Amino acid sequence: MRKQIQQQIDRIKAAGATYVDARWYPVDEVNNLVMWNGNLKNADTTRESGMGVRVLYKGAWGFCASSDLSDIAVIFNQALDNARVAAERVTFPVHLAEKDIIQARFESPCQIDPFSISLSEKVAFMKKMDERLNQSGVEQRFATMTFMRKQIVFMDSEGSQIEKQITEVFAGMQVSGRDDQGMTQERSYRLNRQGDTRGWESINPQVFEENADRIVREMQQVVAAEDCPKEDRAVILLPGIMFLQTHETIGHALELDRILGYELAFAGGSFVTLADFGKLRYGSPKLTARADGTLINSPGSFGYDDDGVPAQNTVLIDKGILVGAITGRQMVEEANVKARRQIFNGSGGANRATSFYRVPIERMTNINIDPGEDGTLDDIVRNTEKGIILDGDRSWSIGSNREQFHFANEIGWLVEDGQVTKVVKNPTYKGSTVPFWNSLSAVGDRSTWSVQFVDNCGKGQPSQIMQLGHGVPVCRFDNVRIGE
Numbered sequence: 181m182r183k184q185i186q187q188q189i190d191r192i193k194a195a196g197a198t199y200v201d202a203r204w205y206p207v208d209e210v211n212n213l214v215m216w217n218g219n220l221k222n223a224d225t226t227r228e229s230g231m232g233v234r235v236l237y238k239g240a241w242g243f244c245a246s247s248d249l250s251d252i253a254v255i256f257n258q259a260l261d262n263a264r265v266a267a268e269r270v271t272f273p274v275h276l277a278e279k280d281i282i283q284a285r286f287e288s289p290c291q292i293d294p295f296s297i298s299l300s301e302k303v304a305f306m307k308k309m310d311e312r313l314n315q316s317g318v319e320q321r322f323a324t325m326t327f328m329r330k331q332i333v334f335m336d337s338e339g340s341q342i343e344k345q346i347t348e349v350f351a352g353m354q355v356s357g358r359d360d361q362g363m364t365q366e367r368s369y370r371l372n373r374q375g376d377t378r379g380w381e382s383i384n385p386q387v388f389e390e391n392a393d394r395i396v397r398e399m400q401q402v403v404a405a406e407d408c409p410k411e412d413r414a415v416i417l418l419p420g421i422m423f424l425q426t427h428e429t430i431g432h433a434l435e436l437d438r439i440l441g442y443e444l445a446f447a448g449g450s451f452v453t454l455a456d457f458g459k460l461r462y463g464s465p466k467l468t469a470r471a472d473g474t475l476i477n478s479p480g481s482f483g484y485d486d487d488g489v490p491a492q493n494t495v496l497i498d499k500g501i502l503v504g505a506i507t508g509r510q511m512v513e514e515a516n517v518k519a520r521r522q523i524f525n526g527s528g529g530a531n532r533a534t535s536f537y538r539v540p541i542e543r544m545t546n547i548n549i550d551p552g553e554d555g556t557l558d559d560i561v562r563n564t565e566k567g568i569i570l571d572g573d574r575s576w577s578i579g580s581n582r583e584q585f586h587f588a589n590e591i592g593w594l595v596e597d598g599q600v601t602k603v604v605k606n607p608t609y610k611g612s613t614v615p616f617w618n619s620l621s622a623v624g625d626r627s628t629w630s631v632q633f634v635d636n637c638g639k640g641q642p643s644q645i646m647q648l649g650h651g652v653p654v655c656r657f658d659n660v661r662i663g664e
């Protein structure tokens with residue numbers, strides 16, 4: 181097949197294309213299991229294979245994909261035809277940033293292939309967790325597991341050839357009960373980084389048992405708790421909500437295609453403009469954020485993106501100042517031209533497609549916040565006069581340009597004069613992105629930092645669901661409106 185692909189790439193190049201690439205997926209499998217109150221509600225496996233081809237002709241993209249690989253010339257011809265039609269209407273000719281020519285292989289670390297584990301073993305594990313969650317006051321119990329396996333062969337007309345083998349494991353548990361007003365309260369746990377591999381071995385029964393007991397205990401506390409007060413307080417965000425704050429108000433806001441207006445029709449835009457790079461004080465000097473595709477164990481690490489650019493560790497916000505974005509080969513060139521200055525030096529290696537039949541677009545890798553120098557969670561609490569610790573994401577509402585947000589949490593713990601005093605229910609907080617990040621007053625050390633996985637980031641039209649991670653510490657923000 182590789183030889184056939186190479187022949188087609190050469191043929192289309194000879195027909196006048198300036199660039200051609202193909203992504204061949206011999207295997208793309210997803211296995212999803214859901215257990216609800218001890219009953220297996222879902223156990224499905226989808227399996228796809230096929231090829232997607234991009235052709236650049238006179239500054240315009242053409243794309244075609246098919247699962248029928250009996251005559252791949254058809255796919256290449258259609259991609260070229262599509263590019264020819266698009267070239268008659270192109271408003272800003274595409275120019276790709278330079279990249280190195282690479283022959284490489286990437287395999288996500290995996291000791292035990294989750295697709296080699298029988299359905300009965302997977303269900304037995306979920307059943308065991310379900311029984312552990314089945315305690316007093318728990319009305320509903322959910323356990324979920326998702327396994328993914330992709331093999332991708334990338335080849336382009338510049339001479340790169342990259343093969344990727346990616347395995348992902350996602351899992352979670354949730355319990356809910358009802359408070360004295362009949363309102364549902366819930367607490368959940370999602371598998372996050374466990375060691376340095378990503379296979380079935382990351383389903384560690386002991387970790388799940390400990391977290392099962394913890395979420396039941398905390399849910400019982402929330403059910404019996406008073407409402408969150410409506411007032412201004414310092415908020416101390418644990419990684420279970422800090423990842424979402426980072427995702428929505430740094431990650432999505434700094435996707436370069438959004439900044440250039442390409443996602444306005446569906447995903448939204450960004451309040452960030454090209455003039456802001458190097459100047460905007462996005463957050464307090466305690467904030468350093470990066471797009472790090474090089475973490476060993478995270479779904480945001482994939483070796484090479486779908487432009488064939490190697491994973492990078494790019495600083496987005498340096499001690500509070502906006503300096504970088506989430507970028508691919510096309511958008512950096514367009515942004516530099518439109519800004520009339522060199523903001524970006526090449527692609528950041530973040531162009532990704534969710535499947536062979538979608539085109540790659542700028543996607544988050546691992547959007548992380550560097551650990552800080554304000555100690556452990558206990559240290560931060562001890563130095564907080566009037567605050568609330570928040571965890572878990574129950575609902576989220578975000579401005580389409582990511583300029584403001586409102587999040588509801590699963591649990592809050594009030595902090596008075598450096599002491600945790602009590603649990604409150606229905607906690608929420610809201611703010612405006614830039615003033616909020618500028619109110620960042622404490623960043624926890626490495627003991628508070630963990631990588632949280634996201635398996636359902638949506639973007640693009642047609643829609644593309646993507647997997648990634650966020651390495652985040654505990655952070656405190658001052659004078660935040662809570663409880664409304």
Ligand SMILES: [Zn+2]
Nearest residue numbers: 427432637638
């Ligand atoms: Zn997202």
